[in-house]
Amino acid sequence: MAIPKIMGILNVTPDSFSDGGQFDSTASACSQAEALVVSGADIIDIGGESTRPFAKPVTVREELNRVIPAISAIRSAFSIPLSIDTTKAEVARQALAAGANIINDISALRKDPAMLPLVQETSVPVIMMHMQGTPGDMQVNPQYDDVIDDIITFFKERLAWLQENGVALHRITLDPGIGFGKSLNHNLSILKHLAAFKALGCPLLLGHSRKGFIGDITGLQVEDRDLPTAVVSALSCAAKVDIIRVHNVAATYQALQMTTAIQDAE
Amino acid sequence: MKIPANKWGLCTDQLPQNENETVSRVMSCFYPLGFTEIPKFMKSTLMLCC
Numbered sequence: 001m002a003i004p005k006i007m008g009i010l011n012v013t014p015d016s017f018s019d020g021g022q023f024d025s026t027a028s029a030c031s032q033a034e035a036l037v038v039s040g041a042d043i044i045d046i047g048g049e050s051t052r053p054f055a056k057p058v059t060v061r062e063e064l065n066r067v068i069p070a071i072s073a074i075r076s077a078f079s080i081p082l083s084i085d086t087t088k089a090e091v092a093r094q095a096l097a098a099g100a101n102i103i104n105d106i107s108a109l110r111k112d113p114a115m116l117p118l119v120q121e122t123s124v125p126v127i128m129m130h131m132q133g134t135p136g137d138m139q140v141n142p143q144y145d146d147v148i149d150d151i152i153t154f155f156k157e158r159l160a161w162l163q164e165n166g167v168a169l170h171r172i173t174l175d176p177g178i179g180f181g182k183s184l185n186h187n188l189s190i191l192k193h194l195a196a197f198k199a200l201g202c203p204l205l206l207g208h209s210r211k212g213f214i215g216d217i218t219g220l221q222v223e224d225r226d227l228p229t230a231v232v233s234a235l236s237c238a239a240k241v242d243i244i245r246v247h248n249v250a251a252t253y254q255a256l257q258m259t260t261a262i263q264d265a266e
Numbered sequence: 267m268k269i270p271a272n273k274w275g276l277c278t279d280q281l282p283q284n285e286n287e288t289v290s291r292v293m294s295c296f297y298p299l300g301f302t303e304i305p306k307f308m309k310s311t312l313m314l315c316c
Contacts, residue, residue, distance in 0.1 A: 079307050079308060080307075081296075081305060099307065101305045101307075102300075123302045123303065124300075125300030125301055170300060170302070171300040173299065203299055203300065242298070242299065243299070
């Protein structure tokens with residue numbers, strides 16, 4: 001079976017939960033992009049606004065100042081697909097012009113009304129994530145009737161809305177949004193039932209890297225969570241996840257190589 | 267570093283002999299992830315390869 005594509009995370013922010021402040025200059029962003037590519041990344045996901053719990057929003061201008069120089073520099077140096085991690089249409093538009101190839105919107109096109117027209121006028125892939133609440137309040141007692149059913153219902157509604165607005169569903173990748181308005185048990189249920197999301201017929205992205213639920217279980221600090229992150233990546237192969245979004249690409253690539261080799265054995 | 271990943275169908279020692287086959291192989295890698303065409307950056311790489 002094919003190894004899932006690995007999306008390497010590159011946050012050009014001062015305050016992301018794991019790598020905030022490390023790559024907020026163009027030179028350091030380029031250097032990290034090279035490290036991700038060498039480690040086996042298939043896609044680099046570039047974000048200029050932290051989405052960690054209780055993060056404060058940034059202006060369009062500030063986000064543009066962070067991501068556009070990085071995207072331009074990385075595009076000129078590397079032949080690798082780049083995704084822009086943003087909820088703002090203007091940021092996405094300028095990122096695509098600078099060389100990005102995928103829109104990754106954690107609000108599933110709900111935050112900025114101008115995102116739909118941008119998606120309609122372009123032909124790039126779009127990643128839509130499920131999130132209950134906003135980064136500012138999402139982890140304050142999240143509630144679901146049934147977390148799997150509720151997320152599937154959300155995705156069905158979003159896909160129907162896109163279809164009504166003339167967007168080909170073939171372009172859409174779904175992300176159940178680990179850690180975005182979910183308790184520990186919600187996150188574990190999502191991971192156990194990933195195959196249910198695949199039944200919607202779209203590619204599936206999993207973004208679990210170094211997140212809080214791993215710390216809840218293992219007691220590990222953010223910088224020490226790459227091993228359990230790789231274990232989750234390996235287990236997700238069974239559900240045929242298409243894209244795995246991680247900080248430590250090398251560890252994930254090794255985990256996926258082993259998992260797919262075992263799955264391909266007679 | 268213009269061809270970083272053979273996972274996108276551009277393993278340089280296994281390239282097909284003609285452009286159509288090469289384009290087809292690369293598109294078969296991109297299409298399942300929602301791409302409707304080969305990204306521009308890859309087109310220039312393809313031209314170099316063919």
